[in-house]
Amino acid sequence: MSARVLVGVKRVIDYAVKIRVKPDRTGVVTDGVKHSMNPFCEIAVEEAVKLKEKKLVKEVVAVSCGPQQVQETIRTALAMGADRGIHVEVSGKDYETLGPLQVSKILAALAKKEQADLIILGKQAIDDDCNQTGQMTAALLDWPQGTFASEVNIEADKLKVVREIDGGLETIKINLPAVVTADLRLNTPRYATLPNIMKAKKKKIANVKPADLGVDVSSRLEVLKVDEPPQRQAGVKVETVHDLVGKLKEAGRI
Amino acid sequence: MLLRKVTQSPAICSTVFRLQPAITGAQRQTGAVVAVQNGRFYASQAAEAVLDKNVVGSDATMTAEKLDKMAIVESKSFAVNMFKGQISTSQVFPFPSVLNEEQSQFLKELVGPCSKFFEEVNDPMKNDALEKVEELTMEGLKEMGAFGLQVPADLGGVGLTNTQYARLVEIVGMHDLGVGITLGAHQSIGFKGILLFGNPQQKEKYLPKLATGEHIAAFCLTEPASGSDAASIKTNAVRSPCGQYYTLNGSKIWISNGGIAEIFTVFAKTPMKDEKTGEMKDKITAFIVERSFGGVTHGPPEKKMGIKASNTAEVYFENVRVPAECVLGEVGGGFKVAMNILNNGRFGMAAALSGTMKGVISKAVDHAANRTQFGNKIHNYGAIQEKMARMAMLQYVTESMAYMVSGNMDSGATEFQIEAAISKIFASEAAWLVTDECIQIMGGMGFMKDAGVERVLRDLRIFRIFEGTNDILRLFVALNGFQNAGNQLKSLQKALKNPFGNAGMLASEITKRAKRKAGLGTGLTLQGTVHPELNHSGELTVKAIEQFGAVIEELLLKHGKRIIDEQFVLKRVADCAIDLYAMVVVLSRASRSLSQAHPSAQHEKMLCETWVTEAHERVMQDIKFLRSGTSKQIFKNLRAISAAVVENGGVVSPHPLGF
Numbered sequence: 001m002s003a004r005v006l007v008g009v010k011r012v013i014d015y016a017v018k019i020r021v022k023p024d025r026t027g028v029v030t031d032g033v034k035h036s037m038n039p040f041c042e043i044a045v046e047e048a049v050k051l052k053e054k055k056l057v058k059e060v061v062a063v064s065c066g067p068q069q070v071q072e073t074i075r076t077a078l079a080m081g082a083d084r085g086i087h088v089e090v091s092g093k094d095y096e097t098l099g100p101l102q103v104s105k106i107l108a109a110l111a112k113k114e115q116a117d118l119i120i121l122g123k124q125a126i127d128d129d130c131n132q133t134g135q136m137t138a139a140l141l142d143w144p145q146g147t148f149a150s151e152v153n154i155e156a157d158k159l160k161v162v163r164e165i166d167g168g169l170e171t172i173k174i175n176l177p178a179v180v181t182a183d184l185r186l187n188t189p190r191y192a193t194l195p196n197i198m199k200a201k202k203k204k205i206a207n208v209k210p211a212d213l214g215v216d217v218s219s220r221l222e223v224l225k226v227d228e229p230p231q232r233q234a235g236v237k238v239e240t241v242h243d244l245v246g247k248l249k250e251a252g253r254i
Numbered sequence: 255m256l257l258r259k260v261t262q263s264p265a266i267c268s269t270v271f272r273l274q275p276a277i278t279g280a281q282r283q284t285g286a287v288v289a290v291q292n293g294r295f296y297a298s299q300a301a302e303a304v305l306d307k308n309v310v311g312s313d314a315t316m317t318a319e320k321l322d323k324m325a326i327v328e329s330k331s332f333a334v335n336m337f338k339g340q341i342s343t344s345q346v347f348p349f350p351s352v353l354n355e356e357q358s359q360f361l362k363e364l365v366g367p368c369s370k371f372f373e374e375v376n377d378p379m380k381n382d383a384l385e386k387v388e389e390l391t392m393e394g395l396k397e398m399g400a401f402g403l404q405v406p407a408d409l410g411g412v413g414l415t416n417t418q419y420a421r422l423v424e425i426v427g428m429h430d431l432g433v434g435i436t437l438g439a440h441q442s443i444g445f446k447g448i449l450l451f452g453n454p455q456q457k458e459k460y461l462p463k464l465a466t467g468e469h470i471a472a473f474c475l476t477e478p479a480s481g482s483d484a485a486s487i488k489t490n491a492v493r494s495p496c497g498q499y500y501t502l503n504g505s506k507i508w509i510s511n512g513g514i515a516e517i518f519t520v521f522a523k524t525p526m527k528d529e530k531t532g533e534m535k536d537k538i539t540a541f542i543v544e545r546s547f548g549g550v551t552h553g554p555p556e557k558k559m560g561i562k563a564s565n566t567a568e569v570y571f572e573n574v575r576v577p578a579e580c581v582l583g584e585v586g587g588g589f590k591v592a593m594n595i596l597n598n599g600r601f602g603m604a605a606a607l608s609g610t611m612k613g614v615i616s617k618a619v620d621h622a623a624n625r626t627q628f629g630n631k632i633h634n635y636g637a638i639q640e641k642m643a644r645m646a647m648l649q650y651v652t653e654s655m656a657y658m659v660s661g662n663m664d665s666g667a668t669e670f671q672i673e674a675a676i677s678k679i680f681a682s683e684a685a686w687l688v689t690d691e692c693i694q695i696m697g698g699m700g701f702m703k704d705a706g707v708e709r710v711l712r713d714l715r716i717f718r719i720f721e722g723t724n725d726i727l728r729l730f731v732a733l734n735g736f737q738n739a740g741n742q743l744k745s746l747q748k749a750l751k752n753p754f755g756n757a758g759m760l761a762s763e764i765t766k767r768a769k770r771k772a773g774l775g776t777g778l779t780l781q782g783t784v785h786p787e788l789n790h791s792g793e794l795t796v797k798a799i800e801q802f803g804a805v806i807e808e809l810l811l812k813h814g815k816r817i818i819d820e821q822f823v824l825k826r827v828a829d830c831a832i833d834l835y836a837m838v839v840v841l842s843r844a845s846r847s848l849s850q851a852h853p854s855a856q857h858e859k860m861l862c863e864t865w866v867t868e869a870h871e872r873v874m875q876d877i878k879f880l881r882s883g884t885s886k887q888i889f890k891n892l893r894a895i896s897a898a899v900v901e902n903g904g905v906v907s908p909h910p911l912g913f
Contacts, residue, residue, distance in 0.1 A: 032853075036366065072359075072362070072363065075363055076363070076366070079363070079367075191367050191370060191371055191375075191394070191398065192363075192366075192367040193367070193397050193398045193399055194364055194367070194368075194398055194399030194400070194403075194412045195399045195412065197360075197363050197364060197367070198360075198399075198407060198412060198413075200363075201360065
C-alpha cells in the first residue's frame with residue numbers, strides 16, 4: 001500500500017506533574033514545568049508505526065503545532081518510528097488561544113497538501129480534554145471518522161475500527177481516507193531506545209506557518225478565568241434517611 | 255597502588271641547618287629579603303641560606319629565565335596547586351558548561367526514555383530478591399542502547415561524552431545500583447581499556463558487539479592475595495617462543511560480571527627483559543581475553559550484602575592461549591592501563607551516587623512532610639531539619655563534584671586524578687551517610703524492605719571499598735599532593751643555588767611564607783572570581799588553602815621522604831584536601847547560579863555558605879591538630895593500641911567483671 005499517515009502529536013504538561021494555577025488566574029503555570037507528548041498521541045504514533053511495520057502504510061508523518069519546544073515532541077515521534085516531521089509554527093498569544101478548531105483547520109490543510117490517506121490522532125489531550133480535534137478534522141475534510149478506537153485494521157481499501165462506547169464495543173467499517181482517534185487500549189506505546197533517538201536526529205522536520213496553509217488561527221473563545229477546583233469540604237454523617245432528606249432540603253438542593 | 259616517592263628538598267634542609275647566625279651586610283643588599291627581618295623562623299633561615307657562601311655561585315650559569323621555565327611546569331589542576339598553597343582557577347571557575355546546544359538537546363531527549371524505563375520496567379526489588387537482573391530488563395537495557403553509551407556511534411554505540419554519560423548514569427543510580435554496577439562493570443571499566451588503549455583493529459573487532467550488549471565485559475585485576483596492592487598480582491602470561499601468543503594462568507576473585515562476560519580485560523605479569531640491565535623482570539601487561547579462547551571458567555555467583563543483582567564471581571584462567579594481538583596497550587604497560595581505566599571511570603560513580611541521594615532524599619522528604627507526631631508534621635522539628643539540611647548539602651556537593659570532574663575531562667584536561675579520587679571518596683561516604691539518615695528519618699518504616707531504602711543502604715556499602723578503597727585513595731590524594739608540593743620545593747632549592755639571579759622569586763617566596771606564618775593573607779584572593787555575594791565564603795576558602803599549603807610544606811620539611819609511612823598524617827591531610835575541593839566546587843556552582851539568576855540561586859547560596867563555613871572549621875581544626883604536639887602523642891598511642899590488640903588476637907582489656 002502506498003498510503004501516507006499523518007499523526008498529530010501535542011506537547012502537554014507531563015501527566016505526573018502537579019498542576020498549579022497562575023497567580024493572575026489566566027491559566028496554569030507552564031514555565032519550567034516538565035512537558036511531554038500527550039499519552040493518547042503516543043498511542044496514535046505507535047499505531048501508525050505498527051501499520052508501517054505491517055507494511056500497510058508507506059510513510060508516517062508526525063505533525064505538531066506550537067512554538068520551538070514542540071520540536072522535542074516531534075523528535076520523540078521520530079524516535080518511535082515516524083519517518084519525518086512537520087512543525088507548524090504558532091507562538092505567543094496565538095499559541096495560548098490555539099484550540100481544536102484551529103488545529104483541525106491546520107490538519108485538514110496539511111492532509112490535502114501531503115495527500116494523506118489516513119489521519120490518526122489521540123482521542124483528547126490531557127490538558128484541555130476537548131475531544132474535538134479528530135471529529136472537526138474529519139468534518140472539514142468530509143472524511144469518515146472512527147473515534148475512540150481500541151482496534152484498527154485495514155481490510156482491502158476499507159478501515160475496520162472497533163470503538164469503545166458507553167455500552168461496550170462498536171465495530172464499524174469506514175472508507176479511506178479517514179480520521180481515527182486513539183483510545184487507551186488501542187496499543188502500548190514502545191519505549192524510544194537510545195539508538196532510535198540517535199537515528200531520529202537525521203530525520204527531517206519541515207517548518208510551516210499557518211498562513212502558508214491559508215489558515216486563520218485567531219480564536220473565537222476568550223478565557224475569562226482559570227481556578228483551582230474547590231477545596232474538598234468535610235462531609236457530614238447523618239443517622240437516618242429522614243435526616244439526609246432534611247439536610248438536603250436545608251441546603252436548597254431539593 | 256604504585257606510590258611514587260616524594261622528593262625531599264635536601265638543599266633547603268641542609269642549608270637551613272648550615273646557619274650563619276649573624277646577619278651580614280650582604281643581606282641588606284639583597285633587596286626585598288631585608289623587608290622580612292622579623293626573625294620569623296622560615297624567613298631568617300631562608301635568608302641565611304641565601305647568604306651561605308658555599309651555595310652562592312655554584313650554579314651561576316642557572317639564569318633566572320631557565321629557572322622560571324622549570325618552576326613553571328605548572329599544573330592547571332586545582333588540587334595539585336592547593337597543596338602548594340596556590341589557587342589555580344582555570345579548571346574550577348567558572349563551573350564548566352561543556353555541552354553545546356546540540357549535545358544538550360540530544361541529552362534531554364535521552365533522559366525521558368531512560369527514566370521511563372527505570373520507573374516502569376526495571377524492578378529493583380525483584381532484581382535484589384532474585385540476585386539477578388531480570389531477563390526482560392536485561393533485554394530492554396540492551397535494546398535501549400544502555401550497554402554502549404560511550405562507544406562511538408560509528409561502532410554501534412551512543413557516543414556520549416563524559417558529561418552526557420554522567421547524566422544518564424545518575425538516572426540509573428537513582429533507581430537501581432545493582433543494574434548500575436552491571437552496566438558500569440561492563441562499560442565503565444570492563445571494556446574502557448579498549449576505548450582508551452585499543453588499536454583500531456581491536457576497537458573494530460570488539461566494540462560493536464560490546465555496544466549492543468551481545469557480549470558483556472569484565473575487568474579482571476583483583477586476586478585472592480592482591481587487592482589494594484594491585485602491583486603484586488600473580489596471574490601470569492608467558493610469551494610463546496614464536497611470539498604469536500601468550501599462555502595465561504591464574505585466578506581472579508570478585509569480578510563483577512565474571513559469570514556472564516564474554517570479553518575480559520585481564521591483568522597479568524609478563525616476564526620481560528630489562529633493557530638496561532638485561533635481567534628478567536615481571537611487569538604487568540593488560541590483555542583482552544575472550545571466553546571462547548578456551549580455558550576460561552568461572553565460579554558460582556557470590557552471595558553479597560548488596561548489589562545482589564550484579565553478578566560477582568571468581569574467574570579462572572587455565573593455560574589460556576591469548577593471541578599477541580590481544581595485548582592492550584604496551585607489553586609491560588599494564589599497570590598504567592589499569593590505573594587509567596579506574597581513573598577514567600571514577601566520575602561515573604559520583605554521578606550515579608548523586609542520583610541515588612536525590613532519590614533517597616525525596617523518600618525522606620515525603621515521610622517527614624506527612625508524618626505527624628506530637629501534633630506536628632515532623633519536618634517542623636529541629637532534629638529532622640538538621641538531618642534534611644545536611645542531606646541536601648552532601649548531595650549538592652557530590653553533584654557539583656561529579657559534573658565539575660566530567661566537565662574538566664570533556665574540556666580536555668589531562669590532570670584530574672586527584673579530583674577524581676576525591677569525588678569518589680566523597681560521593682561514596684556522603685551517599686552512605688545520606689541514606690543512613692533517610693532511614694533514621696523514616697524510623698521503623700525505613701528498616702522495612704518494602705520502603706525500598708534498606709536495599710539502597712546495602713547496595714551502597716561496597717562503594718567505599720571497590721574501585722580503590724577510600725583508605726587507599728586518601729593516601730593517594732595526600733601523597734600525590736605531597737609529591738607535587740615537593741617538586742615545587744625542589745625548584746625552589748634549585749633557585750637557591752643561584753640566589754642573586756633569582757632574588758625576586760626567592761624574595762617573594764620568603765615573604766609569602768613569613769606572611770602565612772604570621773597569619774596574614776599572602777595576597778591570594780577569590781574576589782572577582784566568585785560572585786560578590788559569596789565573597790566572605792571565598793575568603794574563608796582562601797585562608798584555608800593558604801594554611802593548608804603551609805602545613806604541607808612544614809610536614810614535608812619535617813618528614814621528608816618518610817612522609818610516605820606517616821599514614822595517620824596522610825589521612826588527615828587528605829580529609830583537608832577533600833574539604834577544600836568541596837568548598838571550591840560549591841563556590842563555583844553557587845556563583846554560576848547567582849550570576850545566571852537561577853530561581854534557586856539564593857537557596858544554593860545558603861547551601862554553599864553553610865558548607866564552606868563548616869568545612870573551613872574542620873580544615874583549620876585538622877591543621878591545628880597536625881601542627882600540635884598532641885597529634886604526635888595520639889598517633890603514638892593509636893599505634894600502640896593497635897599493636898596490642900593484634901598481638902592479643904582481640905580486645906586486650908580484661909572483662910570488667912573479671913571473667
